[in-house]
Amino acid sequence: MSGNITLTMIKPDAVANNYIGPILSQINNAGFRIIAMKMTHLSPAKAGQFYAVHKERPFYNDLVKFMSSGHIVAAILEKDNAVEDFRKLIGATNPAEAAEGTIRKQFAESLERNAVHGSDSDDNANIEADFFFSQLERFSG
Numbered sequence: 001m002s003g004n005i006t007l008t009m010i011k012p013d014a015v016a017n018n019y020i021g022p023i024l025s026q027i028n029n030a031g032f033r034i035i036a037m038k039m040t041h042l043s044p045a046k047a048g049q050f051y052a053v054h055k056e057r058p059f060y061n062d063l064v065k066f067m068s069s070g071h072i073v074a075a076i077l078e079k080d081n082a083v084e085d086f087r088k089l090i091g092a093t094n095p096a097e098a099a100e101g102t103i104r105k106q107f108a109e110s111l112e113r114n115a116v117h118g119s120d121s122d123d124n125a126n127i128e129a130d131f132f133f134s135q136l137e138r139f140s141g
């Protein structure tokens, strides 16, 4: 059965471009409920830990540098089929390939500076939600 939460980050490019409001608005309009949210600034160590799964990839060091370069907004989103539906809403990782109307098509600058993160599986959604939020910081229902 598909899970009902996903973890998003509004990345440093989108925060710097003043897109927090428009992005959250589209997330709400698509039927997601924000059940936890915080603005924070990841240290390089924390960004590296979040993206540890990509450690061997050639883009890892640049990704960690970018994700620790400015503020981010992290949030847990609740909806039936959250992971899959959110990935549809944000569009392809590379904004050049993202469908019209998707969040990345509208707000992302490049493959690296791609405005938002979305979990890629239910297991990772839970791991990533735990990375940012304790149970006491979640307000479901």
Ligand code: CMP
Residues within 6 Å of the ligand: 054, 059, 063, 093, 111, 112, 113, 114, 116, 117, 118
């Ligand atoms: P995200 O969904 O947050 O997960 C991993 C991130 O790595 C991805 O978004 C991109 O921002 C970034 N990235 C940078 N270069 C690449 C690449 N060549 N392929 C995939 N992801 C990349």
